[in-house]
Amino acid sequence: MIRQSSRFLSQIYALVDFIAIQFIFLLAWWLKFKSGFLFFENPLPFSVYFAWSVVYGIIAVVTGFLVDFYLPKRKRRFSYELYKIIQVHVLSFLVLLSLLFFVKQLNLSRQFLGMFLTGNILIITIYRYVLKVMLRRARVKGYNKQFVLILGAGSLGKRFYHNLSKFPELGYEVVGFLDDYAVRLEEQGYPSLLGKVDELSTIIEEELIDEVVVALPLEAHYKYGQIIEICEKSGVKVLIIPDYYDYLPARPYFTNFAGIPLISVRDIPLDELKNRFLKRAFDIGFSLAAIIVTLPLLIMIAIGVKTTSRGSVFFRQERVGHNRRKFHMLKFRTMKIQTELHSDTKWTVENDPRVTRFGTLLRKTSLDELPQFFNVLLGNMSVVGPRPERPYFVDQFKEEIPKYMVKHQIRPGITGWAQSNGFRGDTSIEERIQYDLFYIENWSFLFDVRIICKTIRNGFRNRNAY
Structure with a gap:
């Protein structure tokens, strides 16, 4: 059965959030009006500010339940919780501003309101993260368990059990299997076989079950209706693993088309407008900052390229980008002048005679990639994403490497999850694609920040560049 404490815990969370908001109000009030750091004469009494803090707390809690x-x-990552925290408090703050305008209460300090909003997002994020870490550690030690019953002890059910056992911090314990044909599961290192699928109703009455996971083959799908009816009648959650799981990528999802639920075989977070907007806004801001900060270096490199070899400062090469659209990627020129046939169809090798001496330095330090921030501003690239490849090699790899073309469903990047893990230059294309697919299916803003930090921490030196 689903534990009644779930609703009680939600109410506790809401109460703690409300108390935290009032604490943050006191902190913001002290910093603004009493600390001496930002002391200003306050035209309104403390009681007015406190009353609006209570109103904001109520709005935030109600908004939290609504979203x-x-x-x-x-089962969620913390990045999802962070997104919800920002969503709740930005929406609540907009509602508060609307109320202040409606009642003509316009004398509240804007600096205080800004500190109040920032404090709510930061402090609640920190306390929620600490709480999540504490809960995960408690679950590893055996507390706060949820009990799962698996229907189907075939390869699919066993694989689910193995995968679930790799994440003890989630706090799930498999109480056993139901299967019409399996025998002696305990001898194979699995939980007990509790009976047959038709005994589900009896097992739910006898055992403490929070969730039922259906891992039956397609030929048993006629039983699904009865299984769902039994589970819902008993108040037990039911999850279904499709028998065609092996053909699906890591994160398929349900969508609705013409009133019919469909399974989309790949969940790409950047298909959502809000995620694309967030990533694009970050790309523009980060690229502008990078260009401004590195401008003296860009000028010095341009002079170095021009004075050490004949030809233009920049090298423009055709690459395949988002939705298989071709674009010209910018780099500082590191090679002697050559025909497009040579530059577009040949790999650079160690001690390549085409690379200039100054170009070798640029390649080893990845400084030749800096002009790609202009590609980001133009919208051809992103700061983080799979590296784009030349059309000649794309045509070759798409026939040789499974799922290679999936990388083109998002914008290519200057750096990526594969590159930050060492897959740059002369490294395995197959392994690089696995990292790219993981990034595409698990994108989040925090993931981008992590990749950028990891790239900076690893340094710009590329041992595999020639």
């Missing part, structure tokens, strides 16, 4: 912030997030 499902207080639903259980045991």
Whole structure:
């Protein structure tokens, strides 16, 4: 059965959030009006500010329930929780501003309101993260368990059990299997076989079950209706693993088309408008900052390229980008002048005679990539994403490497998850694609920040560049 404590815990979370908001109000009030750091004469009494803080707390809690912030997030990553925190407090703050305007209460300090909003997002994020870490550690030690029953002890059910056992911090314990044909599962190192699928109703009554996972073959799909009816009648959650799981990527999802639910075989977070907007805004801001900060270096490199070899400062090469559209990627020129046939169809090799001496330095330090920030501003590239390849090699790889073309479903990047893990230059294309696919299916803003930090921490030196 689903534990009744779930609703109680949601109410506790809401109460703690409300108390935290009032604490943050006191902190913002002290910093603004009493600390001496930002002391200003306050035209309004403390009681007015406190009253609006209470109103804001109520708005935030109600908004949290409306956007499902207080639903259980045991299976979710913290990036999802961070997104919900920002969503709740930005929406609540806009509602508060609307109320202040409506009642003509326009004398509240704008600096205080800014500190109040920032404090709510930062402090609640920190306390929620600490709480999530504490809960995960408690689950590893055996507390706060959820109990799972698996229907189907075939390869699919066993694989689910193995995968689930790799994540003890989620706090799930498999109480056993139901299967019409399997025998002696305990001898194979699995939980007990509790009976046959038709005994589900009896097992739910006898055992403490929170969730039922259906891992039956397609020929048993006629039983699904009865299984769902039994589970819902008992208040038990039911999850279904499709028998065609092996053909699906890591994160398929349900969508609705013409009133019919469909399975989209790949969940790409950047298909959502809000995620694309966030990533694009970050790309523009980061690229502008990078160009401004590195401008003296860009000028010095341009002079170095021009004075050490004949030809233009920049090298423009055709690459395949988002949705298989071709674009010209910019680099500082590191090679002697050559025909497009040679530059577009040949790999650079060690001690390549085409590379200039100054170009070798640029390649080893990845400084030749700096002009790609202009590609980002133009919208051809992103700061983080799979590296773009030349059309000649794309045509070759798409026939040789499974799922190679999936990387073109998002914008290519200056750096990426594969590159930050060492897959740059002369490294395995197959392994690089696996990293690219993981990034595409698991994108989040925090993931981008992590990749950028990891790239900077690893340094710009590329041992595999020639």
